Amino acid sequence: MRPVEITIFWLTRAVAAALFAAATGIGAAHARDADGCVDHPAIERYPDSVLEWCKNDNYLPYSVPVGPVAGYRTIGEYEEIEGRVTRNFYSLKTGRTHPEVWKNYKDALVAAGFDIIAEGMFPERNVKGDIGGGSWQGVYYAKNPWGENGPVDKLVAGTSSSGGTGAVFGKKDRADDTIYVLVSLEQHSSEEVATLITVVETKPAETGLVVANAEAMGKDIEELGRTVLDGLFFDHDKATLTAESKPALDEIAKFLASTEKGFYVVGHTDSVGTFAYNQKLSADRAMAVRAALLQDYGVASDRLEAHGVGPLVPVFSNGTDGGKAKNRRVELVEK
Structure with a gap:
């Protein structure tokens, strides 16, 4: 079956959920999700992916890399932002390949009106410092650590990827903020595509809420x-x-x-x-x-x-x- 578009922004959430459940059997995948973890409303998961780990921070500075590796463990250009950070880690074990998954996420972001600010995809295992490459991903993850152990750690294992890697980052201005959807993925094994989706909804920090103790x-x-x-x-x-x-x-x-x-x-x-x-x-x-x-x-x-x-x-x-x-x-x- 041909993969459906991963994000259906122009439909209501209820209709989108019904279509995904009927067309792909995604309800079964949702049933295996980690406790307390749900998709972010801004982007749907690739069909049949399991949400194995999540982390939500109400406010956090975040460094969005938009350039290649420029030196030892250094990326040359970042957009420094801050706001609510939602991280979801998905595992897909259906025989799909990471180029298919990457293309679906990119097309979905473009269809939803996001500007693509960084993109790159490499079909084979690599240590490239270009956007989306293996070395680039390592620097990106180190710059924005998630700080909790879990299935997501397979992305930073010493030989984490048996296949290729990729990333596609989108940015969209909204009435009250700017939202970033950051998708990075790898062909973790011949049977599994591992994907980290980070959504940052920018906002200034609330100040004056803490008194010296x-x-x-x-x-x-x-x-x-x-x-x-x-x-x-x-x-x-x-x-x-x-x-x-x-x-x-x-x-x-x-x-x-x-x-x-x-x-x-x-x-x-x-x-x-x-x-x-x-x-x-x-x-x-x-x-x-x-x-x-x-x-x-x-x-x-x-x-x-x-x-x-x-x-x-x-x-x-x-x-x-x-x-x-x-x-x-x-x-x-x-x-």
Whole structure:
């Protein structure tokens, strides 16, 4: 039987499901899916594939490779994005080959209005650094680790592919976000095609949901020598702490009361604006935090020293709103 198109975006989900069940017997494959795992609404699985593993992250930075390998374990060009990340790993053991599966996914993405931003397919086993090649896939997976053991790990086994490899990545703007569908696959054995589908729905990180915790700060200082002071808020482009910062200041003071150590209070900014402006703003905000701890909580002045480093020490790329928000922060650094 000729493989049907894998994604039927123009039909309702209910009609699509009925067609797939009737035409392909896909219901039986679904019955063998891993507990709690379902297809992402943006893309249907290839018929008769079994969903063996899944992982969902509400927010995660993600690096989308759109160029070939350019050096040792390095891909030359990425799109750095962030948002909700859904990863589904499928196993297909019906005698179909990975070129067939790859072509179906590509055609489905194009039919659904996705722009293809990266594609490549190699029929034979390879170590190519071109998009979709064996070496390229290894670098891509290492850049975006899934962090949990499971059937998906067969993709990164030392000799994971007995046959060819491929990848096709699509991107589509929606009303409120941009969605990426990233398909990478391999002919894992003569009987099996292994496919990882990653869907990233971009959105900025929700900030202001975490407040500094005295116990957690102590652990950070012990392990890292520094801790981010979450929950501090300033007026826009100013060094004035807002009233919403009091719960965080209470916890910071509680932590300082538990130790006799001295600390640097270090301000950080994003990269918007001139370096001189950001350096001064970061220093002013660090001094405002220090002043609040001295004046309102009685912390000894010789224990805290304020400095600002502007945009010099980012923790995320400044290319996204979420990354900028994470980079605007104040830290305590152990002297």
